[in-house]
Amino acid sequence: MLARRAMAAGSDAGRAPGVLVVVCLLLCFGFISCGSQRVYGIVHENVTFSVASTVPLNEILWKKQKDKVAEWENSELRAFSPFTNRINLDLVSGDLTIFNLTSSDEDKYEMESPNITGTKTFSLYVLEPLPSPRATCALTNGSIEVLCKISEHYNSHPELTVYSWDCPMEQCKHNSTKVYFKLEDDLPQTIQCTASNPLVNKTSSIVLETCVPNSGHSRNRYMFILSLLGAIIITTCTMLYMRGILKCGRQTDRNSSS
Structure with a gap:
């Protein structure tokens, strides 16, 4: 009995490669659709x-x-x-x-x-027609977090939507909805985010300067404005003073002549 089973198993094993070859040929010539x-x-x-x-x-x-x-x-x-x-x-x-x-x-x-x-x-x-993504940013734990997302109302096969980034930095090489930048990094001026599906891709961009905390920029702008106002005030006062001296000199000459 054992010998018969062994022979049968051997026969099946011998037929298996032949069956595989036939299946492969059928697949190659298009007679079977997988x-x-x-x-x-x-x-x-x-x-x-x-x-x-x-x-x-x-x-x-x-x-x-x-x-x-x-x-x-x-x-x-x-x-x-x-x-x-x-x-x-x-x-x-x-x-x-x-x-x-x-x-x-x-x-x-x-x-x-x-x-x-x-x-x-x-x-x-x-x-559904793919809408353009919206790029937004926020300061998170000392880093700039940039988010790329299409409208939340778009729910047409979201699993087919892929997000990618375009910028010269390493983190832009990964496909994701978020990308992070450190404040001390040499930040690129503009980055682009792209939402795509098997048929369409849509792109938007964001200027990273708009993501930097306002305090630093406000202080710089404030100092610039103060410097400009100071220069204007000094120039104005100098002109008025000079005109005042000329008037005083004329009055002195009139008094001495009388």
């Missing part, structure tokens, strides 16, 4: 599921989950609600284009044809 292809679209815009078939297609069926989207059969093309007047089916390649996307279009789509082995599957993600 998963759906991710496709991204923006609300009110268009998206295309690209099949790019290299064989003639006699029949085509596109489905969203179990519901029909479009069907080409017996030389007749039909579009099904809610995709009526919103799709274009390429009868040569099998590509499907959806116009005027809505959030409810987001789902899994499949294309079937008797001319193609298996199905072509796509996972559609519909995104």
Whole structure:
């Protein structure tokens, strides 16, 4: 009995590599689909599921989950609600284009044809237009904290939004919503923050001088203003004094002559 089990195990082990080779060949030639292809679209815009078939297609069926989207059969093309007047089916390649996307279009789509082995599957993600981020700063524990964030009301797949920075310093090389600068560092004049998703990126900038505590700048401005006022006062007094001397001299001459 043990010998038979050993022989069976050996036989299974011998078949395993062969099965793996067959699976790999099927994957390479596209006869098996391991998963759906991710496709991204923006609300009110268009998206295309690209099949790019290299064989003639006699029949085509596109489905969203179990519901029909479009069907080409017996030389007749039909579009099904809610995709009526919103799709274009390429009868040569099998590509499907959806116009005027809505959030409810987001789902899994499949294309079937008797001319193609298996199905072509796509996972559609519909995104709201990405707003521009807002860069703000604050003084925290002796450092400047700069925050890059888009509107809190934007909740269209937040996991797909990535934040990055642009400045000549090391901390700007990391993708995050926050970046820190020490006050004693040689601060760059301006830094940029970018919010991006798979389709769009939006950028804003901030001047780091506006993040430095007001006390230092106020003191410098105050001293400058005082110096300027002092120079004006001294100049004015000198001119008035000189004019007063001239008047006094004339009065003295008149008195002596009389």
